[in-house]
Amino acid sequence: MNKTITETGELNRSGSFIKMMIVYFVVCLIGMAVMIISINSLMKEHDKKLTGQICDLVAEKMNNSIKYMTTSAQNMSAMLTAQQHRDLQALYDEFADLEGDGYVSMGLIDDSGKVYASEQQLAEFEKWHLIETAQQADPVSISTPYRSGLTGEPVITLFADMKYGSGKKGWLFLTYPLKEIQNMASTETLADETEIWLMDTESNNVIQCSGGDEHGSGSWANAMLIFERNIDKRDVGKYNEWIQSMYDGKQSAGVVYRIGSVRYSQVYANINFMHGWNVVVRIPSSAMSSTMEKFRGVVILYIVTLLIATAGVFVLTHRRDVADREILKNLSIHDPLTDVMNRRALDVAAHNYFQNALKPECAVLFIDVDYFKQVNDRYGHDAGDKVLVEFAALLKELFGDMGLISRYGGDEFLIFIKNADKLKIESKVSDLKRRVHDIKPITIKEGDDFSVSCSCGGALCPRDARDFMKLKACADRALYRVKNQGRDDYGWYDGKKSSREK
Amino acid sequence: MKKFISAAICTVMLFCMAGCEQKKSETVPEFEPAPEFSPLTEIKEGRKNIYLIIKNLNSDYWDVVVDGAKAGGEDFDCNVYYSGCNLESDWESQSRLMDEAIAAGADAVLLAPNDSVKLSAEIEKVYSKGIKMVLVDTIAITDSYDVCFMTDNLMAGQLASAEMLAQLHEKGYSEDETVQVGVQVCATATQTINERLAGFLQFWSNYAPDNWTVISDIKFNEGDIDRGCQCTKDLLNNYPDIKGVFGSDNVSTTALAATIKEKERSDIVVVGFDHSPEISELINSEEYTASSVLQKQYNMSYDGVKTALDLIDGKQMEQKFVDTGITVVNSNNLNDPEVRKTLDHNRG
16 A cells, blocks of 8 residues: 655555555456356356257157047047947947047048048048048058138147958048147146247148247248248258258257347157158247346346445445544654644655755754753643643744644754745744743742743754755754753854854 | 445446347337228118128228128128228227127128237127127137138148149149249238248148259248349349249239249249239230139128128038138139139139
C-alpha cells in the first residue's frame, strides 16, 4: 500500500481502496463469466447426452406400443386358427357388431382375397390397395397410415395371418387410429417438447404421432421440408450420415443438429412389421435445460449476492479503517498534551517541503518557556502542564495561520514558517513576548508575581541555511544567544557562534 | 465510491441478463374483416337456413364452392346464406361469422376453416348447440362436427404422381435414362400441401424407375406467381436432366405452366393442381404435355348442403369423412364427359 505524509503531515493512501475494489470486481466478473461459460458448456453436453437417451427410450416405447398391437393381432389370429373355423362369413357376422377396444374396425380376408368388412372399409381396401399389405403379413404387416372415412382420422391397419377351413390361409385385420399408438407411447415427462413421427425411408414422408401441438397429430410432412431444409449448414453432413444409415437398413441411429439457435437430438428406430418405416423422435436439447437453467440462475444469484455482500463488507471495513487511521494519524502527528504537532511529524513535513520546493523560502523559530523547571518545582506538574497547554494555544493563535507548530522537547517548541516574512514574524513574536506574561501557573498564590516568559531564536532560509537541519541549528544558536542575554526576548541568527559554542 | 459500486452491480446484472431474449413484437395484419352474411338463394319462410362460410371471397376456386352451395340450396329447397374472408389466414372473422350464424338461428353451418386448430373451439361450440356442422374443403382438428367433404389430398398427391409417371412414359422417356422431377409448393407448408406432397413422393418412391428421381431442392414460391416463375427458371437452369415439374397448388402450377411456355420447354411434363388459364393453355396445346388435378369443390358444397338437410331431418351419416375425389385433366381426356363436367364447374 502506498503511504505518504504530506507537508501538513497527513497520511495518504492515494486511491488504493478504489484500485483494490476495481481489481476485486474485475476478478470476480471474469470468474463469473468463466463459470457461466463452463456451466453453459456442461449444460449443453448434459442436454445432448440426456436428450439422446430420452429419444432412444421414447422410440423404444413407441416400438413397444406397435409391438403390443401386433402381438394382440397375432394372438387373436392364433386363437381363431385354433378354433378351426370353416366359414369366414359366419365368423365375421359373429363379431361384426362388436365394439372394439381401441380399434376402429375389424374384419377378415380369405385365401381368394375376398374381404369381409363393412362397406366403408371395403371402399378403403380398394382405395389404398390394402390387400397388397395383407399379403405381406409374415405373420403380421402394417399398412401405411391413411385417413379413415369412418372417423376422419389418420389410421393404420394391422394384418395377421391365420388358418381356416382345411389349412387355407386367411388374414385378420384391425384398423387402429394413429393416436392410439400415441396414447400408448405418451409420457407426461417432456410431452410438450417431444416430437414423434413415423417416417417412410423410401419417400422420406413423415406422419406426426405426437408433438408440442396436440392437434398436429396425424399431419403429414416430408423430411426434406421439415428437417433438411431448416438444418444449420454446419450439421447437414451429420444429418445426411444419419439418413444414410436409415437407407442402409441400420436398426437405429441418432444425430444432433441445430435449427436456428435450437439444438435438437433426433433418433430413429426401425418398426417391426411395417416395412421401410421408422419411428423418429426429436427433442430440443433445451428441453432438459429448464431445470439446469433454474440451477444456473440460483448460482448466479448466489454469487451476485455474495459479491454485493462482500463489497458492502469492504466498504464498511474501509470506513472503519479510515476512522481508525484518523485516530492513529492524530496520535502519530500530534502531541497529546498540547495538541500541536509532535517533533517527528514536523520533521517529516519540513523535509518534504525542502525536497519538493525548488526555491525554499522559510523560517524556523525555536521557542523555550523560560525557567520551566521552576514552574514544575514550585507549582507542581499539573501547573506546568497547564502552562504548556496555554502556551501552545497562544502559539497556535499567533502562528497557526502562518506555519506548523510543534512541541519539540519538554518546554521547547518549534515553528516552521513557509514563505517567511521577517517583519510579520517579528510582529507576531513581539505579541507573543507581551502576551505570554498573562499565562499563570494554576496554583499561584496571592502576592506571588510569577509570570511566564519565553525566549525565541529564529533563522531564515535561504539567508542562514538551505536545509532544515542547518536551519534548525542556526535557530538553536540564536535561541541560546537570547538565553545568554537574559531570556524573555527574541533574536535572529546573525552568523556568530554563541558563547556556549565558543 | 457509491457510483463505482452501482456501476459494478449494473455490470453484474447485465451479465445475468445477457441470456434473455428479446421478444419480437408481432405485427398486426391490415385487411378488411369478413362482411355480414348475404343470401345466396331466394329466402323463403319455413325453409331450413344453411350458412356457408368460405375461406376467401376473392378467389375463382371459392366462387365454385359458392356456386355448388347455391345450386344445392335451389335443388334441395332451403335458404342458403354465405360470407367469407378477404384473407385466407383470417380465422377470427370466421369465428365471428359462426357466432352470427348461431344468433341468426342457423340450422346448419357449412364451414371451410381457415385454421384447423384455432377454430376447433368455435366449431365445438356450434356443434354443442345442436346445429349441424358440415366442414368443406378442409378438416378441423376436433371430433365435434358431423361430416367433412373434402379432397383426400394424400390420395390426390398419389394420383398426381401416377399421372406424372404415365405422362413421362408417354413422352417417351425410358426407364434407363436419367429423369429428374422438380417440385414447387406455395408459401406456407399447410396440411393440404404437405399431404399432396407426401402422396406424390410416396407413390413416386414406390413406382418410379430407379433413375427417375425427385429433386430434393423443393422450391417455395410464397404464394407469389412472379417468385414462382423465378423458382421455375432456377429449376430449369440448375438441373439439366429435369424432365418433369410438379406444382402442389394453383399458384405453383400457374407459375410452372407460364415459365415452361415462356422458355418453350416442351420436353418437360407439367403436372399441377387446379384450373388456371396458363395450365389450360398447355393442356390444350399439342406441343406441350401437361395435366392438372382438379378438385371437385362444387360437389363439396353441393353435397354439403344436401347432407346438412339430411342431418337436420335426423338421418345418420355412416361416414364422417367423405373424399369428394379428383379429376385429372390432360390433353387425352379433355372431352370426356366427367372431365368436361368438372371443367364446367370450374368455369374452364
